[in-house]
Amino acid sequence: MTTERPITLQEYAMRFGTYMGxxxxxxxxFLPIGFSIPLLQLLFILMTLFVPVLGYIYARRxxxxxxxGNFSFTQAFSFCFLxxxxxxxxxxxxxxxxxxxxDQGYLLNTYLDQLETIKDSVTGDMKISVEQLIGSLNVISSxxxxxxxxxxxxxxxxxxxxxxxPTGLVVMKRKN
Numbered sequence: 001m002t003t004e005r006p007i008t009l010q011e012y013a014m015r016f017g018t019y020m021g022x023x024x025x026x027x028x029x030f031l032p033i034g035f036s037i038p039l040l041q042l043l044f045i046l047m048t049l050f051v052p053v054l055g056y057i058y059a060r061r062x063x064x065x066x067x068x069g070n071f072s073f074t075q076a077f078s079f080c081f082l083x084x085x086x087x088x089x090x091x092x093x094x095x096x097x098x099x100x101x102x103d104q105g106y107l108l109n110t111y112l113d114q115l116e117t118i119k120d121s122v123t124g125d126m127k128i129s130v131e132q133l134i135g136s137l138n139v140i141s142s143x144x145x146x147x148x149x150x151x152x153x154x155x156x157x158x159x160x161x162x163x164x165x166p167t168g169l170v171v172m173k174r175k176n
Contacts, residue, residue: 012066013079016058017086023047023054024087024156025094032103035110052163055080059171070175077168084160092153100145108141 027047034041059080063071112134119130143151 007066009075009079010082012062013082014086016062017083018090020051020054020058020083020087021090024051024091028091028094028098032107032110052167055083055163055167056170058083059167063171063173068175069173071171071173073168073172076171077164080164080167080171081161084164085157088153088156088160091156092149095152096145096149099148105141108137112137112141 027044030040030044030047034044059076062079063069063076067075115130115134115137119127119134122130140148140151
């Protein structure tokens, strides 16, 4: 006996969160490569700015295809929140693999080298800011791969909450 049950909001959020997570992983590839090819650094930034737009597209598609255009703020926020949560978890896996097995300190050392170069050419308050940033990066470089991954996971989780609010407000729609 087979009984078909409707697919839940959580299941669709997992599906679209997987797509979003794969997009985040793909754009993350451009971050370290961007130090060698600056155009890819620009592409990384543009793709990062596209994340809220992609979240809106996925939430609107879910609303129109599976909710027949009727979507409360609570449903929209829940869908977006869960989608960003699942994307963050998938991306954290890729971050861990990258920082544990591939990076070997390349990303942070490159940032530190660039800041050291900048520090010599600035004066006053800007020099103090650069020195503080260097100190912060030194603290970050002392983190293990797992600690760094959890830091990035919590950061993505927090940004996901912040993005879910306006996306939920824009996507919500009541039928007349």
